[in-house]
Amino acid sequence: MKRQAAALALESVRGGMKLGLGTGSTAKHFVELLAERVAQGLDVVGVPTSEQTRALAEKLGVPLGTLDEHPALDLTVDGADEVGPGLALVKGGGGALLREKIVAAASREMIVIADASKKVETLGAFPLPIEVVDFGIAAVRRGIAAAAKAAGCQGVLTLRRRADGHVFVTDQGNLILDAAYGEIPDPAALAAQLSNVPGVVEHGLFINLASRVILAGPAGATTISRAEA
Numbered sequence: 567m568k569r570q571a572a573a574l575a576l577e578s579v580r581g582g583m584k585l586g587l588g589t590g591s592t593a594k595h596f597v598e599l600l601a602e603r604v605a606q607g608l609d610v611v612g613v614p615t616s617e618q619t620r621a622l623a624e625k626l627g628v629p630l631g632t633l634d635e636h637p638a639l640d641l642t643v644d645g646a647d648e649v650g651p652g653l654a655l656v657k658g659g660g661g662a663l664l665r666e667k668i669v670a671a672a673s674r675e676m677i678v679i680a681d682a683s684k685k686v687e688t689l690g691a692f693p694l695p696i697e698v699v700d701f702g703i704a705a706v707r708r709g710i711a712a713a714a715k716a717a718g719c720q721g722v723l724t725l726r727r728r729a730d731g732h733v734f735v736t737d738q739g740n741l742i743l744d745a746a747y748g749e750i751p752d753p754a755a756l757a758a759q760l761s762n763v764p765g766v767v768e769h770g771l772f773i774n775l776a777s778r779v780i781l782a783g784p785a786g787a788t789t790i791s792r793a794e795a
């Protein structure tokens with residue numbers, strides 16, 4: 567299903583485009599399919615949103631550039647952990663939210679590809695990743711808790727660890743707190759509150775960034791554009 571969504575997104579790619587390349591298991595399918603088209607002669611430049619995606623794209627022969635070289639991208643294709651009303655997203659399950667958001671914001675269009683299970687009525691069942699600096703984390707936690715409360719959210723903040731028990735460090739050298747809010751009644755309000763907390767580098771709420779979402783399920787794929795979401 568993820569590959570089906572990725573294949574549909576690929577139909578929006580044209581020669582000459584500058585593409586943001588997302589991160590995660592769904593975005594991986596897109597990079598693989600894109601590489602097949604590149605091998606057949608499609609001329610594009612990709613800007614990866616993580617070292618993981620960079621390594622994959624390099625291995626598969628997708629031409630890469632940086633956001634400094636290409637500050638205005640045509641299209642970004644990326645996955646999501648949750649897709650809510652208005653195509654508001656939770657992202658960052660793989661820890662790439664900061665670069666993903668910068669790349670998406672630099673793109674004229676963002677297409678999200680996901681399996682249909684990612685569509686929810688209310689965001690928040692998936693813990694919200696919040697990227698924070700490695701300084702004064704106890705104070706930053708307090709700031710996040712107060713900001714969340716002001717937006718009607720309460721929940722445990724867990725410092726993300728890798729499978730081997732070591733603290734997870736993002737590509738930008740920061741840490742991630744996963745916020746188990748359960749429900750986020752007003753994602754835009756929470757996003758604004760969190761952005762004001764000193765020490766919060768970025769959070770995984772993507773508001774008004776996705777222009778289209780391609781959801782693939784057992785019965786086929788559906789495309790939702792923001793105007794109709």
Ligand SMILES: O=C[C@H](O)[C@H](O)[C@H](O)COP(=O)(O)O
Nearest residue numbers: 590591592645658659660662
């Ligand atoms: O940091 C990771 C990204 O935001 C991913 O796009 C997100 O976690 C979805 O990943 P997947 O396609 O593996 O479910």
